[in-house]
Amino acid sequence: MATAAITAEREHYLNKEYGIRSWLLTTDHKRIALLYLMSITFFFFIGGFFALLIRLELLTPAGDLVQADTYNKLFTMHGMVMIFFFLIPSIPAVLGNFLVPIMIGAKDLAFPRINLLSWYLYIIAGVMMLHCIVTGGVDTGWTFYTPFSTAFSNTKVIEAGLAIFVAGFSSILTGLNFVVTIHRMRAPGMTWSRLPLFIWAHYATSIIQLLGTPVLAITLVLVVFERVFHLGIFDPTRGGDPLLFQHLFWFYSHPAVYIMILPSMGVVTEIIPCFSRKRIFGYHAVALSSIAIAVFGFLVWAHHMFVAGISLYSALIFSILSYLVAIPSAIKVFNWTATMYKGSITFSTPMLYAFGFIGLFTMGGLTGLFLSALGIDVHVTDTYFVVAHFHYIMVGGAVMGYLGGMHFWWPKISGRMYPEWLGKFAALIVFLGFNLTFFPQFVLGYLGMPRRYWQYPPEFQVLNVLSTAGSTILAVGYVLPMLYFLWSMRYGKIADDNPWGAAGLEWKTTSPPPTFNFEETPEVTWEAYNYDEIPAPVEVSLER
Amino acid sequence: MFDNFPLWPARASTGAGNVDALYIFLVLLASFMSLAIFAMIVIFALRYRRRRGVEAEQIEGSTALEITWSVIPLGIFMVIFAWGAVIYFHERTPPRGATEVYVVAKQWMWKLEHEEGQREINELHVPVGRDVKLIMTSQDVIHSFYIPAFRIKQDVLPGRYTTLWFRATKPGVYHLFCAEYCGTQHSGMIGQIVVLEPAQYEAWLSGGLATGSLASNGQNIFQQLGCPTCHRSDVQGRGPNLAGVFGKPVLLEDGRTVIADENYVRESILSPSAKVVSGFKPIMPVFQGLVSEEQLNALVAYVKSLSPPAGAAGAKSPETRE
Amino acid sequence: MSEHIMSSKLYYGIWITLMILTVVTAKVAFIDLGPFNTVVALVIATCKALLVVLFFMHVKYASEKLTRMVIISSIFWLLILLFLSLADYSTRALGHG
């Protein structure tokens, strides 16, 4: 599809070869990134479709649109598809895949064939998931809590579990590729303290993928074994402890939140200095806070289990540790804000998304403080308060960052500019629609509306109607960028090599880049974010 | 006006106010922080908007600032932690002498049984101003007992007891929700907490069709199962004399000491060999699968009734109650 | 990674040691050392694992620290999992349900 859009005067990665084979058998990280882009967009709209059905069902207190079982499958598959098939691969597998080698001055990732393999694994997992969905679906909730998932649910738990197992394998291989690439493939002069912070964020993300995902994998394997071979590891009627499942599950699934948000933070850290024309404030603090999040993120998992029946003492330990992980996130927010101080700021679409990210992530993070406070958590956990909180982080944070990054690097990826005014309009719609959808859910949660409810008491209706209204606006905001990105591939203005006047190696090569990224291996002699040495683009300065 | 559009949940227990206080504090703190960040973004974005001939001023960063904005939040966080922990500790420590209600959850209903023997389904009557302790277990999957008006919630697990306590302060009817996803009719696993004035509550109690107190039911089951053959009430038989055991530390055969709480009694009935009392042989048969959750609750209540808490409000032996 | 070629004598030496340790661990298990049976078994297993890692897997001769860092951080993460889970299980019996 993209190949047709490019007029071929100069050879680059998009027009070097044509034909379906040149895409499906490619080992070029940029082409694999585009394969991922298409696949995750597909799954995003599947998951989004489920979300809209959920919101429509909740328009009225009675369960009248779909059956209870259908509703349970809808929120389960919404969660599974969005988390494992959209959010976790989103930025790393698309933007990370495209940019990590270019940003460090390498020709490709360390293991190009493993990179392709990880896309195929993702596709296999996706097909398994789709097959599971169309042949009846699964109703355990994305959390697979035992003993419901092992002994009571009579839906396709095994299939869903194996699909996620394979998707996890794909995620591990991506992370492995990144770590090795960042260690081994940096261009001469590209020292650790000259790396773009996007790279640091991906390095931290990869650590989590590598050390967390295997634990999820073995947990799901044990769940599958329990269903197939009747092992009793999590089954209380056979001496097992269902809480052990929760411990193992959250050991991965809490850090998984950081797999989703860290790359987004990396994107924002690239955008803000660019449109402030400034060095990032506190480079080392931002870099280290990424690593700190990756490490501390593994110490807090049982804060999902404060009312699950864990001991009082471990609840205290996990609560206090949960506050530790909030510190590096706060450091990042303060540094982004400080970066704007005395800058020279323009409001391009990526910058609007970055603003949106900071605002929504701040709210998501601050409501996280509520949830780590033991006394509050008891009341609001498993209610819509939690639903609102994690959507502020994952949709308000991760997806905002993803869209911001897509707009920022779209000229590099496609060689074309998207329509700027439409971009701004869509950013505004997403921001408004998002808040209207999810802010009422905080109130609903404190009122006590439990999550995963197919029907609810009538006094919660007004807030639910607001939320549903917001979700339709949000849907428009998400469809728009897809449409104008597609449009711009043929009709967009040809992009310069560096349309934003941005720092970073990716802007020193052509748009779109050649297959091996650089004509010759670059030698880095400058610090990251050297905006004092780069002139602002003329076009942007004239805009104001 | 807010009957159909409430913005704040009813507050009907002694603990609810504590939770609300911390919540309001956090809302204020979060609003202040969000507004401060938003304001800074807006001010910087407008004040430092690109102008012709004005270059950005390059600033490397500041270690002093980094430390400041790490340490101050950490201090605030520790205050929130301590505050939340105190509330939690209070919520998780049932007072002595509380009235006990046994709860059995199953897909998809709540079965409740009062000490006095009244049974209810999806409805719990409690008096104002008395501590009520719920001793809960599940017959199948994990459920969660949630009363928003009391700001309390506790998962109900198969295979063991979890507990929850509250003291209602305001008569009324409040929601009872299942808050842990448990299958098809999860959202239908709801009920009511009916809080009554003490006089009304007594009237309700006497109006019910109770078939004797829970403990006396337990005593009957105890007899039927033949337990008294070994667990004699006069001397130490082949099994330990159970009088006065509950709530006390028990020395086990392998040298460990455990507190004889509800979970210990439960385990000792279902899987007696797991923690054998020092000086006794592991000869007791396994009752796993032979007694229902309700019978088990009655047995636990009976064993408990053999150890009246000295001087506490709930000090009544089964004999005096009958 | 090493260009270092180790002598085959060293390999055989390590192999003999591993075999002896295997027999020792199996024999010691039948002697009553109280709680130390488990400790001894795990210490011997760790010695064997170290021998394999250091010599058979060439970590002793690896020129850089990165390999060691990977190993140590994986084990560290495993310990996080074990200890924080135990923090729950070992304090459940202390009451407070």
Place this chain on the structure above:
Amino acid sequence: MSDSPIAVEQHAEHGPELRHHFETAEQQRNAASLGMWIFLGTEIMFFGGMFCAYLIYRLNYFNEFAAGSRSLDVTLGTVNTMVLICSSLTVALGVRAAQMGKRTLLVILLLLTIVFGFAFLGIKGIEWYDKYKEHHIPGASFDASDLIRDYPQIHIDPSHEQLYFSLYFAMTGLHALHMIIGVGIFAFLTFHAWKGRYTPHYYTPIEIGGLYWHFVDIVWIYLFPLLYLIDRKPLG
């Protein structure tokens, strides 16, 4: 860590094995080795989930774990450990043979490794079959009454006994799966070694395949005492 891993000047020898995106053969080898080590790190966490379950249940249900462990055949377990150690030796010697360019020796050693691998799996199969005959496989037919009879001194709860065997089969089963994958990898390596693909300049696949094999060996080194030797001392 050094500032930059890439030497600026290109190396002169540029074998066919060097893939386009690497600057030097050394960089490529280092990348492959690091990749394998990181993968082994993820494997530690994969088995770690089961070790976590094992640790918690063993602490809670020690009697049942001890009885279950006694029912395993310690001789077969010891022999199997030795078989794996022998296979690790042949792998290590194989890497050495590859380093020195001794092709025939390399092929022989790789084949020996595969033989040891099959021997291990065979012995494991015998042990599993014994468990099957004793009705120790978790599920509907599980029966621990023989253990309760054999060890009257210790108190055994059948459901907790089943937990031990659940973990036993999960851990040894997934270990065996890794062995099977290892045998597959080594069959591949043997074929290429026989074709003469590996030289003293290029033997990375042998080296990283070996790392995988040694890792699987190390997992067994821990599984052996943890499953077979929980409590073997004479019963009082």
